[in-house]
Amino acid sequence: MSVDAATLEWLLDSDPALRWQVERDLAGAPPALWQATRTRVATEGFGARLLEKQDADGQWAGGAFFPAGFFDSDEATRPGQPWVATTWALKDLREWGLDAAVLAGTAEKLDANSRWDYDDLPFWGGEVDVCINSYTLAAGAWLGADVAALADWFRTHRLEDGGWNCEAEEGDSVRSSFHSTLNAVRGLLAYEQLTGDRSVREARHGGEEYLLSRRLMFRASTGEPVGDFVFRFVSPSRHRYSALAALDHFRDVSLWEGTAPDSRLADAIEVVRAARAPDGVWLQSTPLAGRTWFDVDVPEGEPSRWLTLQGARVLDWWDAAR
Incomplete structure (x- = not known):
């Protein structure tokens, strides 16, 4: 183990969303222990606080990717973007280890009530942005929504160099992006793990090879850090x-x-x-x-x-x- 006793104790003194992963991945705790800690995500700390923010219609902050009213507010002119809408809440809760059963009915509510800012498209169909679609694919597989068509989207939208780029749909790039490709393969891996569907594995491996061929850090053209x-x-x-x-x-x-x-x-x-x-x-x-x-x-x-x-x-x- 690469952490000493003091560091491990410091890591364990944390929110259940983090603690159960420390127990599993670093402390070598038996499954019964870290799984018990994981169940606390729904009732304590970060997980419980974020669950309290969910709207009655299944969304967070009234929107799919951006909160309701974002583009008509001063917030749209500030640096960065808000991280409070549905996409980001689902991503956080899934990665924190929340049991999907806690959100029973949410997939159906989002199908009925949530639309993308882009072209008012339905939530579980995704839109044109690779990163958004990767988060949606993983969330849908987690919550039991039918996202098979969205999984297939990744196979047909890979670029010639093997990866993906969020700017490709606007015609702004024919080269893959490190950011977009990592998000894509993470979403595809989560989809496979959650559904057992290996139909996207070849596409995922292609994106992973794009990153590996650049040793995760370097430009293919110059060998300099990207x-x-x-x-x-x-x-x-x-x-x-x-x-x-x-x-x-x-x-x-x-x-x-x-x-x-x-x-x-x-x-x-x-x-x-x-x-x-x-x-x-x-x-x-x-x-x-x-x-x-x-x-x-x-x-x-x-x-x-x-x-x-x-x-x-x-x-x-x-x-x-x-």
């Missing part, structure tokens, strides 16, 4: 790419498929290892701008439990394979 965002670890990451976020996905893939870590991840692993503070934790970088319901992590420069969980479990996984 951007500073690769080295800036932030929690919550929302849509933001980083070497740590990508490695956390490839760890999930490895555990799901029973495969060894790909050697092309080595450079990114060393970036994560080098970012660790001398006391064994990882520090928060600049949080993404925009309104939230409440804070779930620390300000910039402070030790982050979420990032420390991710960094430690990635290094444990990599080092154990060697």
Whole structure:
């Protein structure tokens, strides 16, 4: 285990949404223990607080991706974007480990009441943005909505280089994006895990190969880092790419498929290892701008439990394979 006793105790002194993952991934707790902690997400802390914000029509903040009235408000001119609408609430609750049964009836309510800002499209059909569709695909699989057609959308919207780009639908790019591709493959993996449908695996592998061929960090043309965002670890990451976020996905893939870590991840692993503070934790970088319901992590420069969980479990996984 890559954390010492003091760091582990600090990690365990946390919200149930984080604690159960620490118990499972770092502390080696028996399933009965971490599963019991996971059930508390519905009744305590972050999970319970976010559930209280749900509207009677199944949405959060009255909107699918943006809150109701956003484009007619001063908020639309401010940096960043609000993270309070339905897409982001479902993403958070799913990733925090909430039992989907707690949201029984929500899939049907969203089908009836929620529409995308883009062309007023129905919620579970998705829209044209790859990242939005990836979150919707995972949420739909989690809540039991029929999102098979949306899964198929990813196969037909891959670019020639193997990945995806949210700007491609507007004709602004024919090259894949690190951000969009990671979000796409994460959504596809969640869909496969939740439904058992392996029809999207080939497309997912293609997107993962796009990232692996660039060793998660480098431009194919020059071999230079694709951007500073690769080295800036932030929690919550929302849509933001980083070497740590990508490695956390490839760890999930490895555990799901029973495969060894790909050697092309080595450079990114060393970036994560080098970012660790001398006391064994990882520090928060600049949080993404925009309104939230409440804070779930620390300000910039402070030790982050979420990032420390991710960094430690990635290094444990990599080092154990060697």
